[in-house]
Amino acid sequence: MVELAETAPRQLRAHARRNRDRILAVARDAFANRNGDISLNEVARRAGVGTGTLFRHFPNRDALLEALMHDRTEALCTEAERLLGVPADDAGSALFEWLTDLVDHVAAYQGVSAVLLAEQDADSALHAACHAVDQAATSLLRRAQQTGAVRADLAPDELISLIGAISWVKEQAPDRDAHVRALLTVMIDGLRTSPPRTRSASAR
Amino acid sequence: MVELAETAPRQLRAHARRNRDRILAVARDAFANRNGDISLNEVARRAGVGTGTLFRHFPNRDALLEALMHDRTEALCTEAERLLGVPADDAGSALFEWLTDLVDHVAAYQGVSAVLLAEQDADSALHAACHAVDQAATSLLRRAQQTGAVRADLAPDELISLIGAISWVKEQAPDRDAHVRALLTVMIDGLRTSPPRTRSASAR
DNA sequence: ACCTGAACACCGTTCAAGT
DNA sequence: ACCTGAACACCGTTCAAGT
Numbered sequence: 001m002v003e004l005a006e007t008a009p010r011q012l013r014a015h016a017r018r019n020r021d022r023i024l025a026v027a028r029d030a031f032a033n034r035n036g037d038i039s040l041n042e043v044a045r046r047a048g049v050g051t052g053t054l055f056r057h058f059p060n061r062d063a064l065l066e067a068l069m070h071d072r073t074e075a076l077c078t079e080a081e082r083l084l085g086v087p088a089d090d091a092g093s094a095l096f097e098w099l100t101d102l103v104d105h106v107a108a109y110q111g112v113s114a115v116l117l118a119e120q121d122a123d124s125a126l127h128a129a130c131h132a133v134d135q136a137a138t139s140l141l142r143r144a145q146q147t148g149a150v151r152a153d154l155a156p157d158e159l160i161s162l163i164g165a166i167s168w169v170k171e172q173a174p175d176r177d178a179h180v181r182a183l184l185t186v187m188i189d190g191l192r193t194s195p196p197r198t199r200s201a202s203a204r
Numbered sequence: 205m206v207e208l209a210e211t212a213p214r215q216l217r218a219h220a221r222r223n224r225d226r227i228l229a230v231a232r233d234a235f236a237n238r239n240g241d242i243s244l245n246e247v248a249r250r251a252g253v254g255t256g257t258l259f260r261h262f263p264n265r266d267a268l269l270e271a272l273m274h275d276r277t278e279a280l281c282t283e284a285e286r287l288l289g290v291p292a293d294d295a296g297s298a299l300f301e302w303l304t305d306l307v308d309h310v311a312a313y314q315g316v317s318a319v320l321l322a323e324q325d326a327d328s329a330l331h332a333a334c335h336a337v338d339q340a341a342t343s344l345l346r347r348a349q350q351t352g353a354v355r356a357d358l359a360p361d362e363l364i365s366l367i368g369a370i371s372w373v374k375e376q377a378p379d380r381d382a383h384v385r386a387l388l389t390v391m392i393d394g395l396r397t398s399p400p401r402t403r404s405a406s407a408r
Numbered sequence: 409a410c411c412t413g414a415a416c417a418c419c420g421t422t423c424a425a426g427t
Numbered sequence: 428a429c430c431t432g433a434a435c436a437c438c439g440t441t442c443a444a445g446t
Contacts, residue, residue, distance in 0.1 A: 016410060039438060050412040117376045158386045165369035172321045182362045190394030220429060243419060254431040
């Protein structure tokens with residue numbers, strides 16, 4: 001009897017998890033950036049669950065996005081960890097390589113770049129994930145700056161904004177890879193530039 | 205009697221024009237980027253007109269935005285005309301100065317940077333305005349490239365995307381002037397860089 | 409413990425009815 | 428010729444009712 005009392009909820013949980021997975025599968029396909037946007041109700045409908053079910057699993061769109069992106073976010077963070085161990089001479093290209101991956105990641109789903117820019121009081125899970133990415137970017141940037149590969153007058157949040165901006169462009173035109181790569185090239189060249197032009201310290 | 209027949213519609217038109225102006229006044233204030241977003245119905249309510257009235261004057265949000273921005277857009281285009289006459293040595297700084305103004309202009313109202321990026325079949329008036337800006341930017345860019353002030357491997361639509369991207373950041377954080385100026389600095393330094401790094405011609 | 413689906417407040421947009 | 432405001436189809440979100 002004790003086992004039965006355990007079994008029943010376990011089956012329920014299995015059912016619940018199946019619902020969760022079906023929602024994620026539908027959302028992964030429907031939110032993918034080339035496929036245009038879709039309402040959350042429509043996601044629920046396609047997944048064959050009630051609207052309420054979707055909203056209990058994922059209280060808002062951000063939560064759903066975070067779940068969709070979770071694994072790749074983690075992979076990106078561990079990759080950053082690895083790149084921090086690279087020889088000092090490669091600190092610059094390590095940063096640039098990682099930023100290129102980051103742009104792809106952020107641009108994968110609609111609306112993520114906007115979350116990246118908003119340094120909101122991180123209540124949502126997606127904000128937390130963005131914060132982890134921030135940390136990784138900051139470490140890679142600092143190292144690249146210390147080795148002289150990247151201009152010293154660039155703050156971490158400025159780098160994040162630059163990445164968010166380019167990710168947003170990719171979000172708007174997901175099929176124009178060459179275009180986005182060109183923007184990245186310009187930006188990276190701008191990062192390499194040593195700053196002879198003085199920026200007013202008071203403005204910081 | 206002939207005069208009366210003319211007078212009556214003229215009064216109507218005056219009334220209509222007053223309505224139009226009240227809508228614009230409300231929208232100008234409510235759509236200004238620090239003031240957050242507002243629904244079109246709410247604009248109509250605040251202007252004291254019916255929803256239908258608003259939608260006949262401005263068939264969609266873009267039309268309303270275009271009307272709001274029209275004068276400044278024109279000013280920007282004539283300014284570009286003037287800057288094209290500047291000595292060749294100043295062609296680079298002329299471009300950079302103008303781009304800085306453009307960012308302020310595009311970021312003034314929510315959603316304009318997205319329109320700038322979308323090279324849609326220009327049905328809306330706002331698209332037409334963006335196209336005029338495109339033309340001006342292209343001319344200034346070409347001249348700056350010919351004088352060697354700006355890297356030659358940059359296409360006009362790539363420049364527009366870069367500007368749109370930075371405008372979008374400003375749109376997201378309208379009160380962070382120093383931040384946005386830093387991004388512009390990086391971008392402009394990237395534009396100045398001559399391209400020793402070869403970009404694959406096949407990708408273009 | 410989990411799910412359903414009607415319901416709510418809102419959005420942009422349309423259109424019959426008025427003057 | 429111009430305006431009004433109810434109406435429509437939609438959105439994200441909630442919640443009473445079910446199993």
